[in-house]
Structures are given as structure tokens and as C-alpha cells.
Amino acid sequence: MKQYGWGLPLSASSYAGSIDFGIYLIHAVMILIFVIWGIFFTYLLIKYRKKTGVSAQRDEGHGVVKSLIPDIIVMVFEIVLIAVYAIPVWSKIKIDTPPSGKANMVAIEAQQWSWNIHYPGPDGKFGKTDPKYVHFSNPIGLDYKDPAAKDDIVIANELHLPVGKPTIIELTSMDVIHSLFIPEFRLKQDAVPGMKIPVWVTPTKIGTFEISCAQLCGMAHSFMRGRVIVQSQADYDAWLKSEAPKSAAASVPASEAF
Amino acid sequence: MAHEHQDSQTRKSFYHYFFSTDHKVIGLLYIVTALVFLLCGFMLMLVMRWQLAFPGSPIPFLGRILSPSLAPNGVMTPDFYNALGAMHGTIMVFLGIVPLGVGGFGNYVLPLQIGAEDMAFPRLNLASYWFFLLGGLLMLSSFILPGGAAQSGWTSYPPLSIINPGQTVWLVAMVMLITSSLLGAINFLVTSFNLRAQGMKLSRLPIFVWAQIVTAFLLLLAFPPLEAASVLQLMDRIAHTSFYLPQGLVILGMRHIASGGGQPLLWQHLFWFLAHPEVYVLLLPAMGIVSEIIANNTRKPIHGYNVIVGSMIAIGILAFVVWAHHMFISGMSAVLSDFFLVTTMIISVPSVAILTSFVFSLRGGSIRFTTPMLFALAFLPMFGIGGLTGLPLGLTVTDIYLHDTYYIIGHFHYIVVPGSLLALMGGVYYWFPKWFGRKMDDTLGKWHFWTSLICMNGVFFPMFIQGLAGQDRRYYDPMAALHSVPTQPLHVVSSAFAGLLFLAQLPFIYNFFHSISHGEKADDNPWQATTLDWACPSPPPHGNFTKPIRVYHGPYEYSPAGHKTDWLPQNEEVLA
Numbered sequence: 001m002k003q004y005g006w007g008l009p010l011s012a013s014s015y016a017g018s019i020d021f022g023i024y025l026i027h028a029v030m031i032l033i034f035v036i037w038g039i040f041f042t043y044l045l046i047k048y049r050k051k052t053g054v055s056a057q058r059d060e061g062h063g064v065v066k067s068l069i070p071d072i073i074v075m076v077f078e079i080v081l082i083a084v085y086a087i088p089v090w091s092k093i094k095i096d097t098p099p100s101g102k103a104n105m106v107a108i109e110a111q112q113w114s115w116n117i118h119y120p121g122p123d124g125k126f127g128k129t130d131p132k133y134v135h136f137s138n139p140i141g142l143d144y145k146d147p148a149a150k151d152d153i154v155i156a157n158e159l160h161l162p163v164g165k166p167t168i169i170e171l172t173s174m175d176v177i178h179s180l181f182i183p184e185f186r187l188k189q190d191a192v193p194g195m196k197i198p199v200w201v202t203p204t205k206i207g208t209f210e211i212s213c214a215q216l217c218g219m220a221h222s223f224m225r226g227r228v229i230v231q232s233q234a235d236y237d238a239w240l241k242s243e244a245p246k247s248a249a250a251s252v253p254a255s256e257a258f
Numbered sequence: 259m260a261h262e263h264q265d266s267q268t269r270k271s272f273y274h275y276f277f278s279t280d281h282k283v284i285g286l287l288y289i290v291t292a293l294v295f296l297l298c299g300f301m302l303m304l305v306m307r308w309q310l311a312f313p314g315s316p317i318p319f320l321g322r323i324l325s326p327s328l329a330p331n332g333v334m335t336p337d338f339y340n341a342l343g344a345m346h347g348t349i350m351v352f353l354g355i356v357p358l359g360v361g362g363f364g365n366y367v368l369p370l371q372i373g374a375e376d377m378a379f380p381r382l383n384l385a386s387y388w389f390f391l392l393g394g395l396l397m398l399s400s401f402i403l404p405g406g407a408a409q410s411g412w413t414s415y416p417p418l419s420i421i422n423p424g425q426t427v428w429l430v431a432m433v434m435l436i437t438s439s440l441l442g443a444i445n446f447l448v449t450s451f452n453l454r455a456q457g458m459k460l461s462r463l464p465i466f467v468w469a470q471i472v473t474a475f476l477l478l479l480a481f482p483p484l485e486a487a488s489v490l491q492l493m494d495r496i497a498h499t500s501f502y503l504p505q506g507l508v509i510l511g512m513r514h515i516a517s518g519g520g521q522p523l524l525w526q527h528l529f530w531f532l533a534h535p536e537v538y539v540l541l542l543p544a545m546g547i548v549s550e551i552i553a554n555n556t557r558k559p560i561h562g563y564n565v566i567v568g569s570m571i572a573i574g575i576l577a578f579v580v581w582a583h584h585m586f587i588s589g590m591s592a593v594l595s596d597f598f599l600v601t602t603m604i605i606s607v608p609s610v611a612i613l614t615s616f617v618f619s620l621r622g623g624s625i626r627f628t629t630p631m632l633f634a635l636a637f638l639p640m641f642g643i644g645g646l647t648g649l650p651l652g653l654t655v656t657d658i659y660l661h662d663t664y665y666i667i668g669h670f671h672y673i674v675v676p677g678s679l680l681a682l683m684g685g686v687y688y689w690f691p692k693w694f695g696r697k698m699d700d701t702l703g704k705w706h707f708w709t710s711l712i713c714m715n716g717v718f719f720p721m722f723i724q725g726l727a728g729q730d731r732r733y734y735d736p737m738a739a740l741h742s743v744p745t746q747p748l749h750v751v752s753s754a755f756a757g758l759l760f761l762a763q764l765p766f767i768y769n770f771f772h773s774i775s776h777g778e779k780a781d782d783n784p785w786q787a788t789t790l791d792w793a794c795p796s797p798p799p800h801g802n803f804t805k806p807i808r809v810y811h812g813p814y815e816y817s818p819a820g821h822k823t824d825w826l827p828q829n830e831e832v833l834a
Contacts, residue, residue, distance in 0.1 A: 003741075004727065004728075004740060004741040004743065004744050005727065005744050006723055006726075006727060006744060006745055007726060007727065008659075008726055008727070008728075009727065009728055009741050018655070019655055019656060019658060019659050022650070022653065022655050022656040023650060023656050023659065023660075023726070026649055026650045026653070026656060027650070030646040030647070030649065033646065034639075034642060034643065034646060037617075037639075037642060038639060040617070041617060041620075041638065041639065044617065044620040044621055045620065045625060045635070048556070048620055048621065048622060048623045048624065048625050049624075049625050049627070050624045050625055050626050050627075051624070054624060055557070055624055055817050055824055056556060056557040056558040056622060056623045056624040056816060056817040056824065057558065057622035057623075057817075058558050058559060058622070058816075058817055058818075058819075059558075059561065059621070059622055063561075063618070064561070064562045064564075064565060067561065067562060067565075067614055067615065067618045068565070068611060068614070070610065070614050071607060071610045071611045071614055074606070074607070074610050075607050075610075078603040078606065079603075081603075081653065082599060082600060082603055082653075085653075085655065086599055086653050086654055086655050087596055087599070089655045090592070090595065090596065090599075090654040090655050091592075093655065093658065094592035094595070094654075094658075095592045095593060111508070112509070112510060130506075131506040131507070131508045131513050132513070134508045134511060134513070135511075136511065141508070174507065174508045175417065175421075175507055175508060175509045175510070175514075176415075176417045176418040176421070177415055177417070177418065177522055179587070179662060181662075181728075181730065183659075183728040183741045186658060186659045187658070188587050188658050188659065188661055188662070189587050189589070190587055190588050190589050192522055192523065192588070192589045193417060193503075193504050193506075193507055193522060194504025194505065194506075194518075194520075194521065194522065195504075195523075195589050197589045210739060210740050210741055212730055212739045212741070213730070214661065214662040214663070214730050214731075215415070215662060216340070216410065216411045216415070216418065216732040217418060218340075218418055218422065219336045219337050219340070220336065221336075221340075221732060221733065221734065222336070222730075222732075222733035222734045222735045222736070222738040222739070223735070223738050225738065225739060
């Protein structure tokens with residue numbers, strides 16, 4: 001399957017399929033409704049066009065209840081869609097985040113106009129950050145006095161993930177609202193300054209995917225791109241190791257990233 | 259007396275037009291001003307469409323005139339693109355469609371249809387127009403003021419809107435426009451409930467009037483929160499408060515001076531609390547116009563008058579509890595989203611009921627395909643497409659993927675442009691004979707209709723395909739994201755149709771101004787209509803009606819049994 005085309009992009013996360021199912025189902029129903037409706041509409045326009053000697057037939061209010069039948073059908077379809085599909089799937093994707101003990105953890109601190117990807121390192125703990133430490137060489141303001149920060153890895157615009165394992169991304173922003181969009185994962189979530197929003201994803205395919213920003217964030221909004229690199233667990237571990245020591249200080253300065 | 263009347267007729271000065279308290283003069287002022295603003299907003303979009311079709315290439319003609327700060331070497335800058343986008347949205351919604359549908363048609367037609375001499379507060383009415391005009395001119399002039407035009411989208415989400423230039427003028431202009439709408443809304447409500455002619459019971463009101471009443475309630479109740487929200491945002495900008503700014507912001511490597519404690523989502527809640535009802539403000543007057551035109555041109559009463567009116571009222575109430583479906587992925591509680599999902603699906607029920615009633619109104623009719631009727635009929639399938647494509651956006655799960663893509667742009671443009679705007683244009687053709695005592699040219703009108711309909715679909719339909727491919731909205735360079743590259747040719751298609759759509763409006767502009775003085779003469783009731791707006795001279799004199807008005811029937815007594823003609827005016831008594 002082609003990664004990008006005229007339809008939905010490649011699907012590469014555990015829940016992408018259930019989102020796609022909804023999109024396909026709704027479009028099939030939409031087209032069905034529109035075609036049936038369109039045929040009826042055209043039929044009425046032709047049959048009841050003005051003809052000499054034929055005057056309009058008033059219905060005197062009869063059939064009003066009957067004409068609500070299409071509405072009732074639409075309503076029933078919507079109720080079923082909500083109860084069977086929307087609420088359960090929404091809960092699975094947005095509410096039931098996997099327990100953080102079993103998941104891989106990453107934090108993303110968005111800024112104008114790059115994605116700072118923050119890995120906790122071998123200790124599994126994110127170091128403290130403080131705006132007062134923000135510097136060209138320390139884009140998210142990691143506090144290196146905090147022991148948990150010593151092994152942290154910060155890289156701009158490159159999100160590495162292991163395949164087949166849930167990853168929780170703690171999303172926030174340092175300046176304005178951005179939105180993390182990874183089309184192949186069908187993942188989208190706003191990054192709001194002052195809020196830490198957890199989103200999760202289990203990648204199902206190895207490959208390189210795209211991060212784009214979906215919320216207007218200023219001048220370079222359209223250029224705020226990143227890459228997602230999904231690797232096997234072994235490759236991912238090896239990559240983490242290679243980045244491990246002092247990569248925070250050596251990471252790509254965000255302002256040069258795009 | 260006669261001499262005096264003639265005298266005032268001949269001396270139609272600037273003062274007469276711009277300071278008249280006559281609802282008809284104010285209504286026409288609104289209509290012409292709004293149409294001019296619509297054209298301005300459309301031209302901004304044409305410039306943007308060039309960049310979208312051919313990213314990074316110099317804009318033809320205009321590129322040479324624009325200042326290098328906006329378009330160096332004729333290529334627009336990202337900031338200028340963002341400014342055009344923000345202003346396009348703002349102008350089309352707040353300066354175009356709403357003033358046209360409410361200020362324009364509402365002002366002119368509503369008092370006539372209820373048999374009133376004027377609005378309840380004629381001077382307030384004039385004040386409302388002047389707030390609108392000054393707010394609009396201020397908004398437009400922001401392009402040449404220091405800091406330029408606002409560039410944070412018509413939604414103006416903080417913190418971006420607080421750190422971006424140009425936003426202060428936007429906020430001040432918005433406060434003026436909101437004030438204008440509030441004055442208008444109060445006036446419409448008082449007029450509709452107190453100045454009805456004898457016998458004009460609520461159950462005899464034309465659907466257009468009902469639509470205006472519901473619209474006025476929406477404006478009156480939804481705008482004040484945005485007015486307050488705008489003032490708070492203004493304070494964040496000029497007085498360094500932080501209603502919308504959290505602690506510890508770092509802007510481009512610099513710590514922001516705001517003390518913090520604010521919440522960016524607060525603005526989104528307040529904004530959408532207005533802006534979702536605003537969608538129905540864009541839509542309801544159009545539906546009102548469609549009702550009038552369909553009843554008149556099918557020559558039978560509208561099917562399900564009570565269903566339509568009840569649905570409009572239901573929409574008016576539900577419109578206040580659906581706003582956060584714009585915020586499913588904003589970071590708002592995911593549990594709260596389920597509530598707004600349910601209310602959003604509920605509000606589709608009355609909308610479908612209205613659409614179904616319109617369609618069933620055609621059954622048994624004797625359909626005259628006049629120019630206004632073509633516009634009203636096209637509203638039905640176009641609103642249908644707009645409504646149906648709202649389904650995957652209103653559904654939380656599918657919205658995750660489609661949110662903020664071109665899909666949503668296609669969706670709301672279908673509602674507003676080939677939906678509302680077509681219906682409003684139909685309204686222009688329908689009431690033009692009332693305004694000027696002359697008809698607009700029918701052939702030009704039909705050309706205008708078919709070319710506009712085709713071009714509008716050509717502009718907006720490709721956006722659904724782009725949206726499904728994941729193309730993000732508000733992108734200066736649509737080719738910057740890899741997933742948008744395959745559908746780039748569709749941008750060229752959209753842009754080409756946008757250019758043609760502009761050309762398609764030229765016959766309308768010519769037809770409008772030419773017909774004012776040269777159109778075919780029309781009598782008082784050229785469409786053989788039943789409502790009271792056709793029971794007065796064309797154009798109506800000051801005070802509207804030349805004889806006392808008393809209402810005996812419902813609004814759409816077409817083809818009544820045993821009557822000599824196929825229409826029975828509301829004010830005509832049938833003696834048994």
C-alpha cells in the first residue's frame with residue numbers, strides 16, 4: 001500500500017483501523033443517503049414542474065408525521081453509531097490510556113516551530129524542567145541539578161518508537177497551541193501550554209512516518225514537521241544506547257531544526 | 259403634503275441614504291455594504307488561492323504592487339498569508355453573511371411581513387448599522403495600520419493571538435461589530451413581538467420571520483460572552499493581564515513577561531459558545547428565505563409549517579449546548595467530549611426535519627423555475643452535502659483524524675457558500691422588485707446561478723478529498739507536508755474554479771446596478787405572493803402601507819379551494 005495518496009494514508013497504529021472503519025462506514029452511508037435523496041428530489045422536480053391547466057395540489061397538513069420517517073431513520077442510525085461505535089472507541093483511544101508502568105514513555109514539548117522530543121533515559125524518569133534554564137543548547141530548560149535529568153535525551157523533530165508496544169506521549173507546549181498530527185497513526189492531539197496531555201499509540205508497522213502541526217501556530221506553521229521512526233525493539237534499544245550519554249547538551253538546537 | 263412627499267423623493271442626498279431611520283433604507287445599506295464586504299473577503303481568498311495552487315511563485319499583477327514587507331519579489335510571506343486567512347474568515351462571517359442575512363434581509367423584509375410601519379427603535383437601528391460600518395472599515399483598514407492585519411485565524415486562539423501583531427485592531431473592531439449585532443437583535447425581537455398587524459398571530463408569521471426571531475435570540479444570548487472574552491484578550495495584549503496565559507511561557511527562547519495563571523482553553527470555550535450558534539445565525543435567515551421562495555414557486559403551502567418552526571426553535575436552544583464539538587482534541591476532558599457528541603447528533607435531527615419538509619413541499623406543487631427558485635432549490639442538496647459531511651466531524655472518533663484538515667474547510671464552506679450564500683442571493687432576486695419597483699434580468703440571473711453553482715462545487719468539493727488524505731488547514735505551503743503532496747493538483751483545480759467564480763459574479767453585479775434604473779418594471783406583487791411584504795407598493799413609501807392592514811390567514815395560502823386566483827393574500831378577507 002502506498003504511504004500517501006488520494007485516500008487515507010497507510011494505517012500504522014493499533015487503533016487506526018477502528019478510526020478508518022468509521023470514516024468508511026459514514027461515507028458509505030452519506031453517499032447512500034445523498035443518492036437516494038437526490039433521485040427523489042429530481043423525481044419531484046420533474047413530476048411537479050409547472051404544466052398548463054394543472055394547479056398545485058395542497059396536502060392540507062396530511063402526511064406531516066409520515067414525512068418525519070427519514071428523520072427517524074437518521075436518528076436511529078446516529079444513536080446506534082454513538083452507542084456501539086463512537087463512545088466505546090473514543091474511550092479506548094482517548095480515555096483508557098495504558099498503565100504507565102507497562103508503556104514506553106516519551107514527552108513532547110512543542111515550540112515555535114519544532115517538536116522537542118524528550119526521552120527519560122534508562123532510569124525511566126523525566127528530569128525537571130524550568131523556563132529559567134531554557135537556552136540555545138537546552139531548548140526545554142532541563143534542570144541538570146535534578147538527578148533524573150542526567151540521563152535524559154532531548155532531540156528535535158525525531159520521534160523514535162518501538163513497534164508493537166504502547167507508548168504514552170506526554171504532550172505540552174512552551175509557547176502557543178500546537179497540534180501533534182501523525183497521519184499514519186490517525187493520532188491528533190493539541191499541545192497546550194500549561195497543560196500536560198497524555199496521548200498513547202501502539203505502532204504496528206516499522207517505517208518512517210510524518211509529524212505535522214495541525215493547529216495554526218504562527219509564521220512557520222506549515223514547516224513545523226518532524227519524523228516518526230518506528231523500529232523493532234532491538235533497534236530501538238540500540239538507538240537509545242547510542243544517544244545515551246550527553247546528548248541533551250549536544251542535541252540539535254530547535255531554532256535550526258527546521 | 260403631496261408636494262412635500264415629492265420634494266423628499268427628489269432630494270436623495272448622502273444624508274438621506276446614510277442617516278435615514280427608515281428600516282428599508284437601513285436594510286438596503288446593510289445589503290449593499292455586506293455585498294461589498296463579501297467581494298473584499300472573496301478577493302483576499304483569490305490571492306491566497308494563488309499561493310495554494312502555485313506555492314512560492316510570484317502573484318501575477320498584484321505581486322508587483324504589494325509592499326516588499328508583504329510580498330518580496332511578488333511572493334507572499336507566510337505572515338501575509340496568515341493575515342489574509344484570518345481576515346477572509348472574519349470578513350465573510352462577521353461582515354458578509356451575517357449582516358446580509360440579518361441586518362439586510364431582516365431589516366427590510368421583517369417589518370413588512372408583520373405589517374409594521376418601521377422597526378420598534380428606528381434610531382437604534384441606525385446606530386446598529388453605523389457600528390457595523392465603522393467596525394467593518396476598521397477591520398479592513400488594519401491592513402494599512404501599523405502591525406498589519408490580524409494573523410491568528412478568525413478563531414484567534416491565545417496565546418498565539420496575544421503575541422501576534424495586528425490583533426488589537428481586530429479585537430476593537432470585533433467589539434464594535436458585536437455591539438452592532440446586539441442592538442439589532444433587541445430591535446428585531448421587540449419589533450416581532452410588539453408591532454405585528456392586527457390578526458398577525460404567531461402561528462400566522464411567515465417562516466422567514468420565525469427564522470429572524472430565533473436568530474435574534476441566538477445573537478442576543480451568544481454574543482455577550484464573546485464581547486467579554488474579547489475585552490479580556492484585549493487586556494492580555496495591552497495591559498499585560500494573563501486571563502489566557504499560563505505560567506512559564508517561553509516565546510522563541512525568551513521568557514514571556516506575563517505573570518501567568520490563565521488558561522488558553524478558556525478563550526476556546528467562550529469563543530465557540532458564540533461561534534457555534536453563529537453557524538445557525540448564518541443558516542437560519544437563509545432557510546427563512548428558502549421557505550418563502552419555495553412556497554411561492556410551488557404554489558402550495560409549505561409542508562409542515564409547525565415542524566419547521568418547531569425545529570428552528572429546537573435548533574435555537576440546542577445551539578447553546580454543542581459548542582465544544584469544536585474542541586474534541588483541544589485537551590478538554592475526553593469524558594466531556596461524549597456529552598457534546600450526543601448533543602451534536604441531537605441537533606442534526608431538527609436540521610434534517612427542516613430539509614425533509616422543504617423537499618416534501620415540492621410534492622404536489624406546480625413548480626415555477628424562476629431565478630430565485632433555482633437558488634432556493636440548489637440550497638437543498640448543497641446544504642445536504644454540508645450537513646452530511648458534518649457527521650464524521652461531529653463524531654468524536656472520526657474527528658480525531660479529520661479535525662483541522664481541509665475536510666472541515668470543505669464542510670463549513672458547503673454550508674455557508676453554496677448553502678447560505680446561494681439562498682441569500684436568491685433572496686436578492688426575489689425581493690429586488692420590492693426594493694426598486696423593477697425586476698432583475700432573468701437570463702443574466704440564470705447564467706449567474708448555473709455558473710456560480712458549478713464553480714462553488716469546483717472550489718469546495720476537492721477539499722473533501724484533500725481532507726481525507728490528511729491535508730492540514732491554514733498551511734502557507736501546502737506542499738510542506740509529504741502527505742499533502744499527492745493531492746496538490748486539487749489545489750490547482752480549486753483555485754481555477756475560484757477564479758471562474760469571481761467572473762461568474764460580474765453578471766450579478768452588472769444586473770443589480772443596471773436593473774435599479776433600467777430593469778423591467780414590476781407591479782406591487784410580481785410573484786403573486788401571499789405575505790404582507792407584497793401588500794404594499796414597490797418600493798414601499800415611508801410608513802410602508804398605504805391602507806390599514808388586517809391579517810386573516812396563515813402565511814402561505816396558495817391554491818386555496820374555490821378561490822379565483824391561486825394565491826390568497828394574508829390581508830384579504832374571504833367572505834363566505
